[in-house]
Amino acid sequence: MILLTGITGNIGGATARALVARGVKFRALVRDTVKAAAWVEHGVELVQADLEDATSVKRALVSVNCALLVLPNSESQERLETSFVRTAKESGLSWIIKLSSPEAIRGTESPIPLAHIAAEDAIMASGMKWTLVRPSFYMQNFRSSLKTARTTGKLSMPMGLGTVALTDNQDAGAFIAHLLTDPHAAQHHDRCYDITGPDPVMNFHDIAKVIGEVVGQPITYDDCDAKAFQETIRPFHRNQWHSDAVAHLFAEIADGRTPGRKTDTFQKIMGQPGRSLREYLQSLT
Numbered sequence: 001m002i003l004l005t006g007i008t009g010n011i012g013g014a015t016a017r018a019l020v021a022r023g024v025k026f027r028a029l030v031r032d033t034v035k036a037a038a039w040v041e042h043g044v045e046l047v048q049a050d051l052e053d054a055t056s057v058k059r060a061l062v063s064v065n066c067a068l069l070v071l072p073n074s075e076s077q078e079r080l081e082t083s084f085v086r087t088a089k090e091s092g093l094s095w096i097i098k099l100s101s102p103e104a105i106r107g108t109e110s111p112i113p114l115a116h117i118a119a120e121d122a123i124m125a126s127g128m129k130w131t132l133v134r135p136s137f138y139m140q141n142f143r144s145s146l147k148t149a150r151t152t153g154k155l156s157m158p159m160g161l162g163t164v165a166l167t168d169n170q171d172a173g174a175f176i177a178h179l180l181t182d183p184h185a186a187q188h189h190d191r192c193y194d195i196t197g198p199d200p201v202m203n204f205h206d207i208a209k210v211i212g213e214v215v216g217q218p219i220t221y222d223d224c225d226a227k228a229f230q231e232t233i234r235p236f237h238r239n240q241w242h243s244d245a246v247a248h249l250f251a252e253i254a255d256g257r258t259p260g261r262k263t264d265t266f267q268k269i270m271g272q273p274g275r276s277l278r279e280y281l282q283s284l285t
């Protein structure tokens with residue numbers, strides 16, 4: 001039995017959609033069964049549980065042999081993920097797939113990658129089989145940029161000359177579903193997959209150019225003030241910790257400490273390229 005966490009979110013939701021499309025039955029651990037109710041008609045078994053409550057997690061893990069672990073960034077992420085790993089090990093889980101991030105590189109001082117590193121370490125030390133799936137910067141981070149670009153003529157972000165590789169987070173879900181259903185799944189055990197889409201590594205001038213081509217007007221990159229930017233995106237974050245953590249991560253990208261790195265892993269394993277930034281942005285118009 002497969003268990004997914006996070007199906008009411010981006011990656012877990014994308015994984016769930018891809019599994020449903022393949023006709024695969026699975027169980028989903030959800031905090032709120034009403035919020036996830038639409039999945040039931042697709043044959044998904046919902047189990048109400050919360051990663052804050054190990055007893056509920058244990059219930060969700062009964063008869064499960066592989067599980068996807070996805071949590072949002074928060075000050076609790078490291079604690080909840082390492083607790084899930086402990087409970088999974090005690091419950092006899094044999095294979096755990098964790099959604100992580102390619103910025104999780106030793107030497108980082110940024111809270112989000114540090115939490116991923118701690119959870120990755122716990123997984124690799126657990127004795128369970130594991131796979132780390134680490135999609136690069138989501139294209140969805142530019143979801144609202146099209147509208148703003150049309151009105152201001154700018155892409156305003158405090159990213160300096162930092163670079164990113166980009167991934168459509170729906171591709172990341174399809175990738176995880178592929179691993180979970182691969183008849184030769186053992187080849188994915190104890191592997192770390194950094195995945196990206198087909199675009200070359202880009203700086204934010206390059207990204208502004210693609211946005212401009214999609215909206216049909218020149219868009220310039222505005223390397224705006226980091227503090228002011230943090231204030232504008234503050235309403236989209238859960239709390240001050242989250243806002244500060246994202247600002248820290250962006251600062252590491254801006255000063256070149258975590259440069260984008262394109263990989264061919266998605267193409268090799270899926271046998272086809274992921275979606276490009278242009279294709280993603282065009283799908284929004």
Ligand SMILES: NC(=O)c1ccc[n+]([C@@H]2O[C@H](COP(=O)([O-])OP(=O)(O)OC[C@H]3O[C@@H](n4cnc5c(N)ncnc54)[C@H](OP(=O)(O)O)[C@@H]3O)[C@@H](O)[C@H]2O)c1
Pocket residue numbers: 005006007008009010011012029030031032035049050051052070071072073080099100101102112134135136137138141
């Ligand atoms: N943004 C990027 O560019 C990027 C790139 C690479 C990796 N990442 C990583 O992606 C991850 C986030 O994935 P996402 O975008 O899919 O997150 P998301 O859309 O915020 O979804 C998070 C899911 O976790 C569930 N959840 C939260 N707290 C829970 C708890 N205590 N117990 C059980 N379930 C809980 C949520 O359920 P509810 O509906 O109940 O809240 C939701 O389904 C982060 O770890 C981040 O570092 C992000």
